[in-house]
Amino acid sequence: xxQVEIISIGNELLIGKVTNTNASWLADKITRLGGRVRxxxxxxxxxxxxxxxxxxAIARGTRLIITTGGLGPTYDDMTLSGIAxxxxxxxxxxxxxxxLIKAKYGSKGWELTPARRKMAVFPRGARPIPNPVxxxxxxxxxxxxxxxxxxxxxPSEMEAIFDEYVAKEIKERLGRMSFGEARLVLRGVPESSxxxxxxxxxxxxxxxxxxxxPKGVEAGQSLxxxxxxxxxxxxxxxxxxxxxxxxxxxxxxEKKFNVRPSIT
Amino acid sequence: xxQVEIISIGNELLIGKVTNTNASWLADKITRLGGRVRxxxxxxxxxxxxxxxxxxAIARGTRLIITTGGLGPTYDDMTLSGIAxxxxxxxxxxxxxxxLIKAKYGSKGWELTPARRKMAVFPRGARPIPNPVxxxxxxxxxxxxxxxxxxxxxPSEMEAIFDEYVAKEIKERLGRMSFGEARLVLRGVPESSxxxxxxxxxxxxxxxxxxxxPKGVEAGQSLxxxxxxxxxxxxxxxxxxxxxxxxxxxxxxEKKFNVRPSIT
Numbered sequence: 001x002x003q004v005e006i007i008s009i010g011n012e013l014l015i016g017k018v019t020n021t022n023a024s025w026l027a028d029k030i031t032r033l034g035g036r037v038r039x040x041x042x043x044x045x046x047x048x049x050x051x052x053x054x055x056x057a058i059a060r061g062t063r064l065i066i067t068t069g070g071l072g073p074t075y076d077d078m079t080l081s082g083i084a085x086x087x088x089x090x091x092x093x094x095x096x097x098x099x100l101i102k103a104k105y106g107s108k109g110w111e112l113t114p115a116r117r118k119m120a121v122f123p124r125g126a127r128p129i130p131n132p133v134x135x136x137x138x139x140x141x142x143x144x145x146x147x148x149x150x151x152x153x154x155p156s157e158m159e160a161i162f163d164e165y166v167a168k169e170i171k172e173r174l175g176r177m178s179f180g181e182a183r184l185v186l187r188g189v190p191e192s193s194x195x196x197x198x199x200x201x202x203x204x205x206x207x208x209x210x211x212x213x214p215k216g217v218e219a220g221q222s223l224x225x226x227x228x229x230x231x232x233x234x235x236x237x238x239x240x241x242x243x244x245x246x247x248x249x250x251x252x253x254e255k256k257f258n259v260r261p262s263i264t
Numbered sequence: 265x266x267q268v269e270i271i272s273i274g275n276e277l278l279i280g281k282v283t284n285t286n287a288s289w290l291a292d293k294i295t296r297l298g299g300r301v302r303x304x305x306x307x308x309x310x311x312x313x314x315x316x317x318x319x320x321a322i323a324r325g326t327r328l329i330i331t332t333g334g335l336g337p338t339y340d341d342m343t344l345s346g347i348a349x350x351x352x353x354x355x356x357x358x359x360x361x362x363x364l365i366k367a368k369y370g371s372k373g374w375e376l377t378p379a380r381r382k383m384a385v386f387p388r389g390a391r392p393i394p395n396p397v398x399x400x401x402x403x404x405x406x407x408x409x410x411x412x413x414x415x416x417x418x419p420s421e422m423e424a425i426f427d428e429y430v431a432k433e434i435k436e437r438l439g440r441m442s443f444g445e446a447r448l449v450l451r452g453v454p455e456s457s458x459x460x461x462x463x464x465x466x467x468x469x470x471x472x473x474x475x476x477x478p479k480g481v482e483a484g485q486s487l488x489x490x491x492x493x494x495x496x497x498x499x500x501x502x503x504x505x506x507x508x509x510x511x512x513x514x515x516x517x518e519k520k521f522n523v524r525p526s527i528t
Binding site for chain 2: 011012013014015016017018019020021023024025026027028029030031036037038039040041042043044045049053056072073074075076105113114115116118119134135154156179190191192193194195196198199202209211212213214216227229
């Protein structure tokens with residue numbers, strides 16, 4: 001079960017007010033844990049949109065879904081209701097979540113208002129995950145053959161919960177593959193001239209994904225970063241396979257264009 | 265036809281190597297042109313994924329789709345083939361696109377290699393859009409009742425093409441609505457205490473979307489930005505409606521918490 005989808009929930013992402021750094025942060029972490037992010041989907045704070053985005057991920061065969069956003073106390077924090085709707089679950093006060101919230105507010109002497117209590121209303125059968133930074137607990141919902149994690153949208157909270165609680169759990173689900181990579185920086189070779197060389201390197205290094213990233217022009221010379229990525233049984237092995245492909249391309253480039261690329 | 269979807273194509277986004285700034289840049293522009301971005305979807309450099317993401321957008325009723333990425337000369341630049349596959353169109357050399365590419369390379373005295381020629385292979389019936397920054401032309405495909413724009417993934421190229429060619433065209437399709445906004449910054453009021461006040465403001469300002477963004481703790485006080493957004497027939501009117509809602513919240517906050525928010 002190495003296929004993962006990230007569903008980012010929040011109107012602020014759809015109006016371009018906020019750049020989706022949560023998704024790239026999570027995608028990087030999941031990749032390095034050996035997972036493969038199949039899609040990142042951004043939807044509005046809307047029950048139907050949340051439910052349908054999860055339903056579509058499952059229909060694509062994804063069994064590990066991570067959502068961000070929409071766990072707070074305000075009217076438009078509706079991720080948990082959307083997830084409940086998707087699976088036909090009742091929403092109910094989760095006593096464990098309520099205890100976590102009471103502990104946060106109780107220590108400040110604040111009363112448990114309806115808005116605060118709302119953050120403890122969970123889909124039946126879901127479990128809360130403590131939030132070491134903020135107040136709203138995250139949520140884990142085990143499915144028959146999969147899992148949905150709902151993490152907060154505030155980056156510091158999302159990152160802390162992922163690192164402390166989620167990473168280890170999903171590593172077990174993701175299986176034994178490890179991710180490796182290598183980079184090559186080329187100056188003065190346009191991407192269109194590089195294309196046939198990439199084909200040669202790919203043919204020789206099956207299993208290594210080779211991607212060129214044009215970075216524009218620097219000091220009158222086109223600048224390209226080529227990124228080699230690979231999954232293997234150990235990180236060391238994956239890095240080695242990626243580096244070998246990088247080295248193959250470096251040799252071809254040097255021979256054809258008399259340019260020495262830098263491997264990083 | 266104000267509903268828009270953004271489809272970002274590129275494995276680098278799914279492994280978290282690159283943050284999707286293209287999508288937030290486009291979402292901001294589209295919103296300010298009066299459009300509503302319903303979804304942002306990130307998919308891999310894969311023909312099936314590209315085709316299915318477009319198919320799904322259309323099934324959701326979206327008639328204005330903008331893709332980014334996958335227009336270059338290398339093997340994994342396959343956006344145009346994916347779009348062709350989605351609509352059952354043949355791929356063929358587009359003479360207009362070929363002329364644009366010849367002009368770019370001809371001026372440098374470079375020959376038209378297969379990799380360079382590849383960038384002129386378009387779905388039948390599509391039109392190229394000149395790329396004032398890079399080489400690969402963008403693409404516009406008119407549908408019976410909609411349009412697909414395929415823009416490059418390099419941000420400077422994507423932005424230049426959107427600003428020069430796409431913005432004006434889609435403004436006509438998006439209709440007459442304009443976007444407006446206002447912001448309120450609150451210190452020392454936790455979001456859970458703010459929630460009932462947001463409900464009051466929403467009830468009084470129907471049509472204005474009110475969203476609170478917790479920004480963490482600053483100098484021992486919780487910091488929240490509240491963003492008010494609205495569509496109306498003129499930008500002036502939309503801004504006014506948003507500002508009125510912001511002013512309503514400011515009064516409620518001052519009365520209840522004795523905190524004076526700053527409106528920006």
